[in-house]
Amino acid sequence: MKRLLTAVLTALAMLTAACGGTAERAEIVVTTDLLGDLTRAVVGDAAPVTVLMPTGGDPHSFGVSAKQAAGLERAALIVANGLGLEEGVLRHVESAAAAGTPALLVGERIGPLPYRDSGNPDPHFWTDPARVRTAVEAIRDRVLADVPGIDAATVRTRTDAYLTRLDELDRWMTERFAALPADRRALVTNHHVFGYLAARFGLEVVGVVLPSGSALASPSAADLAGLAGAVRAAGVTTIFADSSQPDRLARVLAEQAGVEVRVTALHTESLTPPDGGAPTYLDMMRANTDAIVAG
Numbered sequence: 559m560k561r562l563l564t565a566v567l568t569a570l571a572m573l574t575a576a577c578g579g580t581a582e583r584a585e586i587v588v589t590t591d592l593l594g595d596l597t598r599a600v601v602g603d604a605a606p607v608t609v610l611m612p613t614g615g616d617p618h619s620f621g622v623s624a625k626q627a628a629g630l631e632r633a634a635l636i637v638a639n640g641l642g643l644e645e646g647v648l649r650h651v652e653s654a655a656a657a658g659t660p661a662l663l664v665g666e667r668i669g670p671l672p673y674r675d676s677g678n679p680d681p682h683f684w685t686d687p688a689r690v691r692t693a694v695e696a697i698r699d700r701v702l703a704d705v706p707g708i709d710a711a712t713v714r715t716r717t718d719a720y721l722t723r724l725d726e727l728d729r730w731m732t733e734r735f736a737a738l739p740a741d742r743r744a745l746v747t748n749h750h751v752f753g754y755l756a757a758r759f760g761l762e763v764v765g766v767v768l769p770s771g772s773a774l775a776s777p778s779a780a781d782l783a784g785l786a787g788a789v790r791a792a793g794v795t796t797i798f799a800d801s802s803q804p805d806r807l808a809r810v811l812a813e814q815a816g817v818e819v820r821v822t823a824l825h826t827e828s829l830t831p832p833d834g835g836a837p838t839y840l841d842m843m844r845a846n847t848d849a850i851v852a853g
């Protein structure tokens with residue numbers, strides 16, 4: 559009797575798995591927590607959203623499990639940053655897309671800027687809220703096109719409400735940065751994340767502690783010495799380091815520059831838990847703008 563029961567349960571489990579395999583694709587799978595926040599703002603409860611990167615993780619270096627990679631293949635839609643950001647994950651996104659899963663590489667839709675040193679496209683577009691507006695519209699359009707049975711009216715209403723909040727953020731940031739004097743607009747950061755913000759709001763990135771736009775690279779002593787000179791020449795008073803990264807290098811630079819330089823933590827690459835100061839994109843940008851203007 560027990561053996562029969564086991565056989566029946568096994569058969570049921572196989573049947574369920576088979577149904578799951580052929581079921582309509584419903585889930586939206588997003589690579590980074592930041593894009594997850596934007597995607598959830600657009601869809602709300604209208605479709606399940608799974609974010610692969612852990613909250614507060616490093617988008618350059620996080621990886622996915624075999625199970626998560628398989629989930630990419632079954633998604634209704636994949637939303638990824640692209641432009642080389644998710645170094646550990648983009649090949650899985652590309653293979654899922656090649657196998658027929660709809661995929662949106664948001665970075666390719668926002669008018670990418672090149673890195674100043676390498677000329678490669680800079681993936682950190684989210685520091686410009688106007689480009690995030692374009693990204694949200696692109697996510698909305700692909701959700702409506704690719705997620706079966708989605709409630710289109712809900713998605714449109716939610717997106718319009720979020721775009722209004724983005725426009726408010728944009729106006730507020732414009733006012734805050736416009737108030738900075740012309741000789742206090744030089745920016746030094748731990749890692750090259752503010753190219754878009756600088757271009758948009760008229761700041762100058764005079765130096766980056768970690769070269770080549772990757773959080774994975776390490777600077778040489780000569781890189782640091784050169785940057786220390788630039789910091790002195792521009793009269794920089796604050797160096798900004800990402801809150802998720804050790805700021806040791808930024809402190810070494812402050813010592814090498816031989817001037818009094820503060821190291822201020824910013825939330826640049828990822829969101830925080832609810833009590834961490836930047837649980838949403840809108841919170842993150844307000845916190846960073848306050849810190850930059852103060853520094």
Ligand SMILES: [Zn+2]
Nearest residue numbers: 682751773827
């Ligand atoms: Zn980065």
